[in-house]
Amino acid sequence: xxxxxxxxxxxxxxxxxxxxxxxxxxxxxxxxxxxxxxxxxxxxxxxxxxxxxxxxxxxxxxxxxxxxxxxxxxxxxxxxxxxxxxxxxxxxxxxxxxxxxxxxxxxxxxxxxxxxxxxxxxxxxxxxxxxxxxxxxxxxxxxxxxxxxx
Amino acid sequence: xxxxxxxxxxxxxxxxxxxxxxxxxxxxxxxxxxxxxxxxxxxxxxxxxxxxxxxxxxxxxxxxxxxxxxxxxxxxxxxxxxxxxxxxxxxxxxxxxxxxxxxxxxxxxxxxxxxxxxxxxxxxxxxxxxxxxxxxxxxxxxxxxxxxxxxxxxxxxxxxxxxxxxxxxxxxxxxxxxxxxxxxxxxxxxxxxxxxxxxxxxxxxxxxxxxxxxxxxxxxxxxxxxxxxxxxxxxxxxxxxxxxxxxxxxxxxxxxxxxxxxxxxxxxxxxxxxxxxxxxxxxxxxxxxxxxxxxxxxxxxxxxxxxxxxxxxxxxxxxxxxxxxxxxxxxxxxxxxxxxxxxxxxxxxxxxxxxxxxxxxxxxxxxxxxxxxxxxxxxxxxxxxxxxxxxxxxxxxxxxxxxxxxxxxxxxxxxxxxxxxxxxxxxxxxxxxxxxxxxxxxxxxxxxxxxxxxxxxxxxxxxxxxxxxxxxxxxxxxxxxxxx
Ligand SMILES: [Zn+2]
Ligand SMILES: [Zn+2]
Ligand SMILES: [Zn+2]
Numbered sequence: 331x332x333x334x335x336x337x338x339x340x341x342x343x344x345x346x347x348x349x350x351x352x353x354x355x356x357x358x359x360x361x362x363x364x365x366x367x368x369x370x371x372x373x374x375x376x377x378x379x380x381x382x383x384x385x386x387x388x389x390x391x392x393x394x395x396x397x398x399x400x401x402x403x404x405x406x407x408x409x410x411x412x413x414x415x416x417x418x419x420x421x422x423x424x425x426x427x428x429x430x431x432x433x434x435x436x437x438x439x440x441x442x443x444x445x446x447x448x449x450x451x452x453x454x455x456x457x458x459x460x461x462x463x464x465x466x467x468x469x470x471x472x473x474x475x476x477x478x479x480x
Numbered sequence: 481x482x483x484x485x486x487x488x489x490x491x492x493x494x495x496x497x498x499x500x501x502x503x504x505x506x507x508x509x510x511x512x513x514x515x516x517x518x519x520x521x522x523x524x525x526x527x528x529x530x531x532x533x534x535x536x537x538x539x540x541x542x543x544x545x546x547x548x549x550x551x552x553x554x555x556x557x558x559x560x561x562x563x564x565x566x567x568x569x570x571x572x573x574x575x576x577x578x579x580x581x582x583x584x585x586x587x588x589x590x591x592x593x594x595x596x597x598x599x600x601x602x603x604x605x606x607x608x609x610x611x612x613x614x615x616x617x618x619x620x621x622x623x624x625x626x627x628x629x630x631x632x633x634x635x636x637x638x639x640x641x642x643x644x645x646x647x648x649x650x651x652x653x654x655x656x657x658x659x660x661x662x663x664x665x666x667x668x669x670x671x672x673x674x675x676x677x678x679x680x681x682x683x684x685x686x687x688x689x690x691x692x693x694x695x696x697x698x699x700x701x702x703x704x705x706x707x708x709x710x711x712x713x714x715x716x717x718x719x720x721x722x723x724x725x726x727x728x729x730x731x732x733x734x735x736x737x738x739x740x741x742x743x744x745x746x747x748x749x750x751x752x753x754x755x756x757x758x759x760x761x762x763x764x765x766x767x768x769x770x771x772x773x774x775x776x777x778x779x780x781x782x783x784x785x786x787x788x789x790x791x792x793x794x795x796x797x798x799x800x801x802x803x804x805x806x807x808x809x810x811x812x813x814x815x816x817x818x819x820x821x822x823x824x825x826x827x828x829x830x831x832x833x834x835x836x837x838x839x840x841x842x843x844x845x846x847x848x849x850x851x852x853x854x855x856x857x858x859x860x861x862x863x864x865x866x867x868x869x870x871x872x873x874x875x876x877x878x879x880x881x882x883x884x885x886x887x888x889x890x891x892x893x894x895x896x897x898x899x900x901x902x903x904x905x906x907x908x909x910x911x912x913x914x915x916x917x918x919x920x921x922x923x924x925x926x927x928x929x930x931x932x933x934x935x936x937x938x939x940x941x942x943x944x945x946x947x948x949x950x951x952x953x954x955x956x957x958x959x960x961x962x963x964x
Contacts, residue, residue, distance in 0.1 A: 337598060394596055428641050430616075
């Protein structure tokens with residue numbers, strides 16, 4: 331187990347508990363600490379106002395050099411960049427990942443992505459895409475990022 | 481039978497009578513990786529002296545302008561700052577305003593912590609940063625760059641680990657942090673970035689060849705690769721002299737459009753003009769000898785081979801297409817005339833295609849002969865103790881055959897598109913000359929070399945005679961080939 335990964339996750343957990351109290355709720359799912367659930371509420375004034383969503387982060391030993399695998403678990407928000415299997419089309423999670431990013435920053439940028447939506451709407455190719463993605467890690471999907479927000 | 485081929489042979493082996501034309505086709509070549517790095521850095525060094533910039537900046541600038549100095553000099557000086565930001569050698573200060581997050585790993589904001597491992601900087605865990613100021617510990621730089629390199633070629637464009645920072649990681653950082661295998665991989669990408677972007681460098685198109693060719697002068701478009709093959713630098717495909725790239729492409733497209741007709745030709749195996757037994761061509765040259773009746777003929781025109789020699793007055797017509805003339809006294813309807821015209825056009829195309837294809841096959845045959853000859857050279861050296869320098873001519877000869885076949889192939893494409901009759905006549909004369917000599921040469925080199933390996937034969941004069949003949953012919957073909 332890489333010391334870097336563990337040391338960092340420990341500090342990130344502290345950061346979330348100390349600095350995002352009442353905004354992000356952290357639930358470490360396993361003993362090895364490599365799977366996290368982060369719960370948050372849809373922003374006030376947005377179309378998701380009050381709804382509760384859960385993001386799952388799976389880390390590898392090479393985190394944060396390697397990006398975490400991030401998906402929605404439970405009921406995902408209805409959004410044009412979120413598929414009904416919970417996969418998220420956001421370049422920051424894949425090609426634009428950098429090791430200076432962190433769980434809180436990723437969660438906040440997903441929250442802001444949701445907040446900017448005007449209508450609740452599934453991706454155009456949702457049903458088809460969910461079939462393609464079956465048994466494939468979201469990190470192995472060939473994402474096409476349509477715009478900066480995506 | 482062979483004696484007719486030796487008409488130009490002179491006994492003095494060292495006086496071949498032709499100036500060495502080899503220089504004309506040699507263009508500098510170099511190896512895939514080792515030298516690329518040096519060449520690349522030499523060019524960068526010139527820029528470093530010109531601009532007074534660092535080597536890292538020089539590499540980034542050269543890459544951005546795809547190693548084109550003219551473009552660089554036109555655009556760089558008026559837009560230094562804007563371009564510097566774009567190519568990632570100058571930090572975009574607006575980023576800190578637009579994205580406060582990018583500030584967190586700056587020295588005055590990070591409280592002495594590395595924003596990757598969250599470990600505190602110390603003597604043991606030293607920090608390092610590019611000119612953007614985003615600090616990370618050295619161990620993380622190493623891991624970060626190692627991961628990038630193993631992700632692929634894009635590694636050469638890796639950015640600062642700080643999210644949203646525009647700075648591109650310079651060459652010297654990879655050199656500083658990468659070790660062993662990672663460094664090897666990086667150098668592969670580093671060289672690839674040069675060869676892929678540089679308009680003056682092309683990979684040799686022949687399969688199995690790992691060399692690339694760097695080209696300096698745009699005058700002549702054919703280049704020779706170290707592997708012995710030559711190719712067109714402009715379009716990157718095999719040499720197609722005397723055709724230009726456009727003509728070559730048109731021809732290739734026509735061939736695929738006519739593929740049905742071509743299949744028909746291929747399906748028709750030829751018969752011996754004498755005894756009518758089917759004959760298959762499995763050698764390179766056009767001189768055929770029927771196994772059944774020993775009749776010697778030309779594969780292309782089916783005429784007697786003896787009529788192809790220079791001694792018989794040079795009757796050689798198999799490279800000239802003659803339209804079948806309709807008899808004047810028969811009344812022909814309009815329909816009939818256009819049908820005839822279409823048929824003539826197809827016949828004409830078939831005529832040229834068959835010859836093109838014939839040389840193509842002969843070229844492939846000669847290529848397959850190359851390793852055989854290499855092995856024989858080795859044996860002649862080991863068994864008969866000929867010094868290697870005395871055996872080079874065999875290698876030269878087979879390479880010459882390949883080059884001739886390649887040129888001949890495309891002379892038929894050129895001829896097909898040449899509409900001016902006067903030019904065509906002159907052209908066909910040259911073509912004929914080359915075709916004849918190439919056939920002789922090909923026939924000579926195809927002969928088994930085993931008799932010269934016989935240890936019971938002490939007399940070497942037959943070998944030297946053979947050598948003289950070969951050299952004589954390849955000097956002739958080279959001269960004809962390069963005179964176009
Ligand atoms: Zn660090
Ligand atoms: Zn930076
Ligand atoms: Zn070309």
